Amino acid sequence: MxxxxxxxxxxxxxxxxxxxxxxxxxxxxxxxxxxxxxxxxxxxxxxxxxxxxxxxxxxxxxxxxxxxxxxxxxxxxxxxxxxxxxxxxxxxxxxxxxxxxxxxxxxxxxxxxxxxxxxxxxxxxxxxxxxxxxxxxEPSLINGKMIELRDLRLKAYQKQLKNQSIEEASDEGLLEREKRLVEYQKQLMDFADDTDEFFPAMVALRWASPEGNYERIAELLYDQSEKWRKLYPEHPWTKELGSMADKENLPILIGDQVPDLLLPMENGREVRLQSLIENQRLVLLDVWASWCAPCRMENRKVLLPLWEKYNAAGFQIVAYGLESSEKAWNNAVKKDGAYRWLHASHLLGDQNPLMDAFRLKTIPANFLLNEEGRVLAKNLHGEDLIEFVDNYMKER
Incomplete structure (x- = not known):
């Protein structure tokens, strides 16, 4: 029993x-x-x-x-x-x-x-x-958004990243490759901006950079942090996002004032950055290196023509080099015809006060500054940089 x-x-x-x-x-x-x-x-x-x-x-x-x-x-x-x-x-x-x-x-x-x-x-x-x-x-509203996000990601990948050509792996193509990546990331960030669904937005932010590198889209990350802080202030992920997007953890943003660093110039003088900006209509602060092939290409093909075209009208270039060899630095400046504009370097390689102050990890990097030292645009290269300078100088 x-x-x-x-x-x-x-x-x-x-x-x-x-x-x-x-x-x-x-x-x-x-x-x-x-x-x-x-x-x-x-x-x-x-x-x-x-x-x-x-x-x-x-x-x-x-x-x-x-x-x-x-x-x-x-x-x-x-x-x-x-x-x-x-x-x-x-x-x-x-x-x-x-x-x-x-x-x-x-x-x-x-x-x-x-x-x-x-x-x-x-x-x-x-x-x-x-x-x-x-x-x-029959997905729920929130999971329907996940499907929509997947479709957007897949389409963006196929358009921007899937068919990277061999030429884009060359020195000249590296900047184009980075541009395509940023365009891909922006589409995912735009999705997060357009939706009020929290979890699909969080996935979009992480898919924009699974490795957590938001240096080139820092402004978009900051805006997302502000948005979700207002909508879901107590969610622990909102707080994590807020920490990641704290301005102290991001590169200098568009609209920010650049720090007035004391820069060792090529001629041996030490000069405040702000003194190089004053009395100029537009300043390009270019962060480069003699060993950076895309930087060298841009010196010759983009910066030199822009300097010759607009310097007399108030356009200046201040180039900061991530250099450890003064000889290599001087040789690159001379060979590229870049001696026409201003150069500075602490000669400490990539571990230097400017990279720390601007919270940068990647070059080429640049900042377009007005006469007050406020960032108008950043990380524009090639035709995008030429178009911005042309429009700005012609309008003022």
Whole structure:
């Protein structure tokens, strides 16, 4: 009798487990996926900087994909408020369930979605093109935004980054490559700016730079921080974003006043930056180096023609070199014809007071300054720089 009671209780438990409704289920097309595990993992990024980042998300659960491609999760997360999850697949042999690929959105191995209490989610995807093929049946408003963001990212990638030519890997093409990357990032940041949905916006910000490098789009990051600080001031991710976007952690922004540094000039004098800006209509502060091939190309093809065209009308160039060899510095200035404008360097290489004061990590970098030393524009190169200087000098 006792054994019969135990069997009955076990049978009842199994029946209840089997009848438990799946909160997340779907079908994964396994065709061409011989190199992939027939498993689906749920990962939760517990911090903002863990979103779209490998090896840091917490693995919540896993489910087997059966021979028909079906899978389901029956135990929902123990969270009442909406939470961002990442649904992930992994290649065979991968030891870590929380490895996320961000190299190519056509083949990346995860999709971010939002769990909302008591709402079921049904998905479909092709395992070898997981992110690009991911779809939701009757998505909620917030997860519909995730699909919209994915579509935008995929289109932007295909337009700006996918077909980088061999020529763009050359010295002359490096600036064009960077321009394409910034254009790609701006589209994701614009999405975040246009939506009031918090989690899709956070994913857009992280997809703009999964490695967390926002140096070239610092103004956009700062604006996003201000936006979400007003809408969701108490959310911990808003506070994380605020810390990242603190002006003390970002390069000098457009609209800011540049610091009045004491600069060692090429002629041996020390001069305040502000004294070089005064009485000029427009100043280009150019941060370069003799060993930087794109910088050298821009000296010859862009800066020299601009200086010759507008210097007499109040356009000045102040070039700060990341130099450790005075000889190499002087030789580059002479060879490029750059001796016509002003040059400064602490001769301390890339660890120097200007890079610290402007909070820079990457060159070429430049700042277009008005007579007060306020930043009008920054990091313009090639035709973009020529167009800005032409328009500014002609209008004033």
């Amino acid at each position: 006792k054994n019969l009671l135990k069997f009955s209780l076990l049978f009842l438990f199994l029946m209840q487990s089997c009848s438990k409704e799946a909160w997340l289920s779907g079908t994964i097309d396994l065709e061409g996926g011989e190199d992939w595990k027939p498993m689906v993992y749920l990962v939760v990024p517990e911090k903002f900087d863990a979103v779209a980042q490998s090896f840091v998300g917490k693995v919540l659960d896993s489910a087997q994909i059966d021979e028909s491609g079906s899978f389901e999760f029956t135990n929902p997360p123990e969270m009442k408020a909406p939470v961002l999850l990442e649904i992930v697949v992994q290649r065979s042999g991968e030891k870590y369930a929380n490895k996320l690929l961000n190299e190519n959105p056509e083949t990346d191995n995860y999709f971010p979605l939002v769990y909302e209490s008591e709402k079921s989610i049904k998905v479909n995807a092709k395992i070898s093109q997981f992110q690009a093929s991911f779809s939701l049946e």
